[in-house]
Amino acid sequence: MASLRRVDNSPVTSIEPPSPDLEAARGGDPEAFDRLVAPHRRALHAHCYRMLGSVQDAEDALQDALLGAWRGLHGFEGRSSLRSWLYRIATNACYRVSARRPRRVLAAEHGPPRSSVDDLGEPLTESVFLEPYPDTGLAELAGPDDPAARYEMRESVELAFVASLQKLPATQRAVVIMREVLGFPAAEVAVTLDTTVASVNSALQRARQTLGRDPETSSQQAVLRDLGEDGRRALVGAFVDAWERSDVEAVIALLAEDARFTMPPLPTWFRGRADIGRFFSERVFATPWRLVPVGANGQLAFACYQASEPGAPFRLSAVNVLTLRGDAIVEISGFLDPPILSHFDLPDELG
Numbered sequence: 001m002a003s004l005r006r007v008d009n010s011p012v013t014s015i016e017p018p019s020p021d022l023e024a025a026r027g028g029d030p031e032a033f034d035r036l037v038a039p040h041r042r043a044l045h046a047h048c049y050r051m052l053g054s055v056q057d058a059e060d061a062l063q064d065a066l067l068g069a070w071r072g073l074h075g076f077e078g079r080s081s082l083r084s085w086l087y088r089i090a091t092n093a094c095y096r097v098s099a100r101r102p103r104r105v106l107a108a109e110h111g112p113p114r115s116s117v118d119d120l121g122e123p124l125t126e127s128v129f130l131e132p133y134p135d136t137g138l139a140e141l142a143g144p145d146d147p148a149a150r151y152e153m154r155e156s157v158e159l160a161f162v163a164s165l166q167k168l169p170a171t172q173r174a175v176v177i178m179r180e181v182l183g184f185p186a187a188e189v190a191v192t193l194d195t196t197v198a199s200v201n202s203a204l205q206r207a208r209q210t211l212g213r214d215p216e217t218s219s220q221q222a223v224l225r226d227l228g229e230d231g232r233r234a235l236v237g238a239f240v241d242a243w244e245r246s247d248v249e250a251v252i253a254l255l256a257e258d259a260r261f262t263m264p265p266l267p268t269w270f271r272g273r274a275d276i277g278r279f280f281s282e283r284v285f286a287t288p289w290r291l292v293p294v295g296a297n298g299q300l301a302f303a304c305y306q307a308s309e310p311g312a313p314f315r316l317s318a319v320n321v322l323t324l325r326g327d328a329i330v331e332i333s334g335f336l337d338p339p340i341l342s343h344f345d346l347p348d349e350l351g
Contacts, residue, residue, distance in 0.1 A: 022082070026073055033070055040083055041066075043141050044090045046133075046157065050177050051094035053104030053130045053166045055343045061097045065090040080191055084184070088192040091174050098170055104130045106163045107262035107333070113271040117279045120268040123337070129264035130166070132321050132335050133157045134344050135295025154298025155221045156181045159321060159333060162297070164211050171195075172207040179204055220299050223324045231327060236293055236300060239322070239329075243304075246285035252277045256328040263318075263334045290314045290350050296321045303341075304334070305350045314350040316341055 024032035044065065048058035068089050076085055107129055138153045155161065165173050174193060178184040179200070186204075190197045224232060235254070242250035252273050261276045262269040270276045290305040300322040305314035319341055323331040335341070 022073075022076075025070075030070075033073065036082070037066060037069065037086065040086050044086060046138075046141065046153075047087065047177060047182070048090055048094050049133050050156065050162055050165055050181065051091065051170075051173055052097055052101070053162050054101075054127065055131050055133060056127075056339065057097050057101060061093040062090065064096070065093040068093065080188070084188055084192050087178070087182075087184075088194075091193065094174075095170050102126065102128045104128065104163070104166050106130050106159065107264045107267070107269050108260050108271075108331075109163070111267055111269075113260070113275070114268050115270075115275050117282050120263070120266050120283075122267075123265040124267060127265075130159060130163050131340050132159070132296040132301070132319055132333070133162075135298060136345070138295075138298065151221050151225075152181075155219050157297050158220050158299060159297050159323065160218070160220075168207050168210060172203045172210075175200055175203040176207045176211070218325075220297075220324060223326065224300070227324075227327060232300070235324075235327065239300075240291045240293070240302070243289055243291050243302075246289070248277050248281045248285065251280060254329050256325055256330045259329055260331045261334065262331070263336055265337050288314070291320075292346075292350070294319065294344060294346070296344070299323065303344065303346050316346055316348050319344060 019036070021032040021036045025036050041062070045058055045062050048061040048065075049055060052058055052061060065086070069086060072089070076082070105128060110128060135154070138150070138157070141153055165176065168176065171193065175189060178189045178192065179186065184192065186197045186200045189200045193200070227235065238250070239254060241247075242254065255273055255276065257273060258271065259273065259276060260269060260271050261279065270279050288307040288310055290307075292303040292305070294301050294303045296319060302320045302322075303316060304318040304320055306317035307314045318334045318336050321333045321335070322329050323333070
């Protein structure tokens with residue numbers, strides 16, 4: 001399991017005294033309520049994403065939670081921090097969403113790889129695939145002057161780690177996030193989840209055993225740190241150059257032997273240099289591309305713009321998130337669903 005510690009700097013045990021905004025919000029002032037929850041909104045959204053593996057589901061859960069907090073604010077008596085109270089409501093909202101949704105998985109976990117490049121299958125209409133999370137705002141959550149916290153924040157939204165969380169029962173998932181990511185004391189987690197400290201510790205132990213057996217939880221932050229700034233710049237430059245020149249051999253040279261290429265919501269994915277190379281040669285590079293580096297899940301990622309033919313406009317087609325092993329790419333996760341791309345606030349076309 002990725003080594004995670006607290007990733008924000010706000011206190012987790014202090015009891016917040018009544019504030020003018022709290023009193024005004026209890027009196028029905030919606031603007032005061034917005035000011036009251038604003039410092040917590042982005043962190044709550046990230047919490048819901050870790051719980052659910054979907055940006056859209058996280059937004060739905062957060063809206064449900066904030067509506068519940070607004071309606072139930074008169075019941076908040078200050079016996080715990082406002083932060084803990086909001087996390088309790090948000091976690092319960094995530095429980096409700098996850099109860100009516102299938103578990104989110106990485107595309108390679110959904111079915112076996114294919115060799116044929118002719119039939120890629122139909123996009124799945126039911127949302128089952130893990131979604132990428134834009135890096136926008138992660139530095140804000142950690143604080144601009146805390147490199148260690150920024151490292152841990154990015155580590156806590158990496159694709160493999162969030163995918164591993166989805167394999168846990170909902171309560172274990174919540175306990176891991178609150179204890180290992182947010183740094184809540186066990187007693188506060190027990191209050192937040194309406195359980196006992198013994199149950200919290202037991203759930204955390206079971207979750208650690210499950211996550212510890214998962215080989216996909218190695219930290220991309222550690223890999224990127226070992227590469228160094230020059231190594232990262234060189235890899236990004238080589239990847240963009242090879243892709244934009246439609247140079248199959250150059251792209252394949254950047255891949256590990258057992259690399260994977262996935263394309264959710266399409267069920268098809270390819271494993272190994274030979275099959276990936278054939279797919280790129282016969283399908284992907286049949287049209288021109290332009291790539292723009294972006295941030296997603298704390299990993300190297302690219303907005304991919306495709307032209308239908310030479311001279312045609314380049315339109316946003318995918319966001320590719322890279323997973324590395326050393327200096328080799330072990331997975332390219334190509335997310336194609338337009339609603340998912342909309343979360344990245346990217347232009348639809350390149351000029």
